[in-house]
Amino acid sequence: MEEESYGARHLSVLSGLEAVRKRPGMYIGTTDSRGLMHCLWEIIDNAVDEALGGFGASIRIELEPDGSVAVSDSGRGIPVDIEPKTGLTGVEVVLTKLHAGGKFGGSSYAASGGLHGVGASVVNALSARLDVEVTRGSKVHKMSFRRGVPGRFDDSSGPPSPEHPFEEFREPTGLDIVRKAKRGVTGTRVQYWADPEIFLSKAEFDYQHLVERARQTAFLVPGLELRIEDRRGVARDETGEVIAERVEVFRFDGGITEFVDHLSIDPPITDTWRLQNTGQFSETVPVLDSSGHLVSKEVEREVGVDIALRWGTGYDTKVKSFVNVVSTPQGGTHLAGFEQASLKAMRKAVEANARKLKLGKDKLEKDDVLAGLTAVVTVQLAEPQFEGQTKEVLGTAAVKQIVAKTVEKQLGAILSSTKRAEKQQAAVLMEKVVAEVKSRISARTHKENQRRKTALEASSLPAKLYDCRDNGVEDTELFIVEGDSAMGTAKAARNSDHQALFPIRGKILNVQKATLSDMLANVECAALIQVIGAGSGRSFDIDTARYGRVVIMTDADVDGAHIRTLLLTLFFRYMKPMVEQGRVFAAVPPLHRVEVVTKRGTPNDIVYTYTEAELHALLKKLEKSKKTYKEPIQRYKGLGEMDADQLAETTMDPSMRTLRRVTMADAEAAETTFELLMGASVGPRKEFIVSGAAALDAERIDS
Incomplete structure (x- = not known):
């Protein structure tokens, strides 16, 4: 029988770092560029933890041409003495033993980003070579590893490389003293080469992601300097020459207040408010007793809460949350407590002013309060409970109540303050929130009552819309046409069964600079939103859009390109789901x-x-x-110069035309681009134009 032949001898037991190499996805998520970056941040987080503890104020990250990366810090340095239970040096324990380190006992690190004790050892296991240098006691100690195994590389033939001959250690320890160091100087330097047997061949370190996260870390740890040096020579300057080295240095003494100001792009209606507090809770955890056995013990934990927030004129919400400097993009208990208490504090403040605000019986919802909010929510605590090694969700339940209590009390005090500045800002904020409530209710009512293409609705649509006969959505197209002259040709060129036309006169309002009320007051913008029929902003409901595609059809000149950019700005700001679902196109006339x-x-x-x-x-x-x-x-100087059959053949006939689909792979990058090109701040735009002028081919300018 097959069942009888299956016994204990068929079971595999993976010990030590073998498990990491066998199942790397369990520890770093993926083996592509994201996994590569995750490994790098495991090492950087260890250096940041030293800075959080008050040891060292600088971290240096070097991306080398040979594919390796080095991280140096000015912390205390990994312990180099012998760990009594294993008989190994502290360096070897940290880099070869899973769940080993100084972040379990609670005395070495009050709050840390790396806490599972697997970060450095996992990176070591997944590296073809790893070198570590520890400066302590006026000496520089060194140890090398190949795929997690300690030993020595013979580098006599050239610069360090994982291809050099390697000799595995036979003696218990192999920590070499390579040189002397200045008295009082301490720190750790880790350089490693990712193993090509583990990671995909296309995996590489993402410089932009590294820069963004280093900037973020500098905001979160005031006074910490992070320096990035990229020597890979993969970037080019304006003239096309390869840049041998890129250097970025970040240091912010203002902390998360500066972070919120950096994240915010819309004009503010409140100052950046800071909410800070500490709280305590008890939890039962397993700890090692004097004999080395795990026993349950109730310990008292302290949680530090630090939140910076401000509201702006926009409706987008940007909230970033962190635990001990580690980003939690999926939120967790700290974010849940923040959102719950923000809603509760705002409801209480609005109810106290309900008569003045004319809210009626309608209740605030979470999205009403969060509209236009930019916030950074951070908590610091020892041994936080995360959901998984990638630490994307905080699971420590007690944190929710501590954060909620802080926000409810301190935000409530600001909203009910009698100080002149805070009182004025709170009044404007409450008016904005109430406007969001009314907008949501109005949108819901509109959706419930909407009946597409009835006689009543048709009469309410703009007179200049030339609608199509098809009542469906999937095959219908709305062409936004530049100018009346092109409109005449387009009417004759279209298929009136499923192609609708809407002309615009010249350049519409630049909505990136304008307020919501200015946008709605603009005739062209308001009419276009009415024609698409799905609302705008936060209340936009793509399921009620009247057309399957929107095609922007402008002249093939500079003015046409500007009009197209203005229209795309309108869609990006107020009808973003249309862009996200790939339903906005640009026509390509010859x-x-x-x-x-x-x-x-x-x-x-x-x-x-x-x-x-x-x-x-x-x-x-x-x-x-x-x-x-x-x-x-x-x-052709414009669409109006074409005959109807020519326009149909080249630009409108689905079987022959060319369309460019407008896509948005990265919402944050798109937001930055639109703000740079179309925003109210002129300085960065001028700098962008001037810096790019040298790369422009003058012959490409249409005379």
Whole structure:
């Protein structure tokens, strides 16, 4: 029987770092670039923990051309003495033993980012080579590892490399003293080469992600300096030359108040408020007794709460949460307590002013309060409970109540303050929140009452809309057309069964600079939102959009490109789900029409080109094949210069046209780009234009 042949001898028991190499995904999530970055941050977090403890104020990260990375800190240095239970040096214990380190007992680190004790050892296990140098006691100690195994590399033939000959240690310890150090100087330097047997060949360190997170860490640890040096030579300057080294240095003494100001892009309606407090709770944890056995013990924990928040004129919410400097993108108990208490404090304040605000019986919801909020929520505590090694969700239940109590009391005090500045800001904030409530209710009512394309609705739509006959959504298209002259041609070129036309006159309002009320007061913007029929902003409901696609059809010139950018800004700011779902397109009208002469008795061939380079390539091809074409070549300066059949053939007929789908892979990067190009701040935009001017090919400018 098959069952009888299956016994204990068939079971595999993975010990030590073998388990990490066998199942790396359990420890770092993936083996692509994200997993590579996760390993790097395990090492950096250890250095940050030293700074959090008050030891050392600088961290240096070096990306080397050979694919390795080095992290140096000015902390106390990993212990180099012998750990009595294992007989190994502290360095070897930290780098080869899972769940080993100084973050379990509670005395070495009051609050730390790395706490499971697997970070450094996991990185070691997944590295083809790892070198560690520890400066302590006026000496520099060194140890090397190959795939987690301690030993010595023979580097006599050149710079350190994982390809050099390696000799595994036979003696109990192999910590070498390589040189002397200045008295009082301490620190740790870890350099490692990721193992190509584990990580995908395309995996690489993401410089931009590293810069963003280093900046974030500098905000969270005031006074800590993080220096990044990229020597890989993968970047290029404006002239196309390879940059041998990129250097970024971050240090912020203002902490998370500066962080909130950095994250905020909309004009503020409140100052950046700071909420701080400490709280205590008890929990039962297993600890080691004097004989080395685990016993349960009730310990008292202290939680430090530090929150910075401000409201702006926009409606987007940007809340980042952290536990001991580690980002928790999926939130957890600290974020739940913050949101719960923010809603409770705001409800209490609004109810106290209900008559003045004319709210009625409608109740505030969480989204009403969070609209336009930018906040950084941080908590510090020893041994927080995370859901998984990647630490994306905080699970310590007691933190929720401590954060909630802090926010409810201190935010409530600000909202009910009698101080002139705070009172004025609180009044404006409550008016904004109540407006959000009314907007939500209005949108819900509109959705419930909406009946698409009834006679009543058709009469309420803008008169200049040329709607299509199809009542469905999937196959319908709305063409936003620039100018009345192009509109006349487009009417004759469209398929009226499923293609609707909406003309706009010139350049619409730049909504990136304008307020919500200014946008709604603008005739073109309000009419376009009405035509699409799904609302705007936070109340936008893509399920009620009247068209499956929106196609922006502008002239192929500088003004047309500007109008297209203004329209895309409107969609990005107030109808973002349309962009996120890939339902916004840009038409690609041709620049030239070339009539190629054929043999007598057959119609001439018509060829359209879309750039000057494409036209020149076509003319060279015709000359080479000894074909002629009619002079002059037709150059379209605008859509209105096309005949209806030409516009249909090149731009509107689904079987022949070319459309560019507008996509948004990274919402945060898109937000930054729109703010740079279309925002109220002129300085960064001028700097961007000036710095990029050298790279612009003057021949590309259409004369």
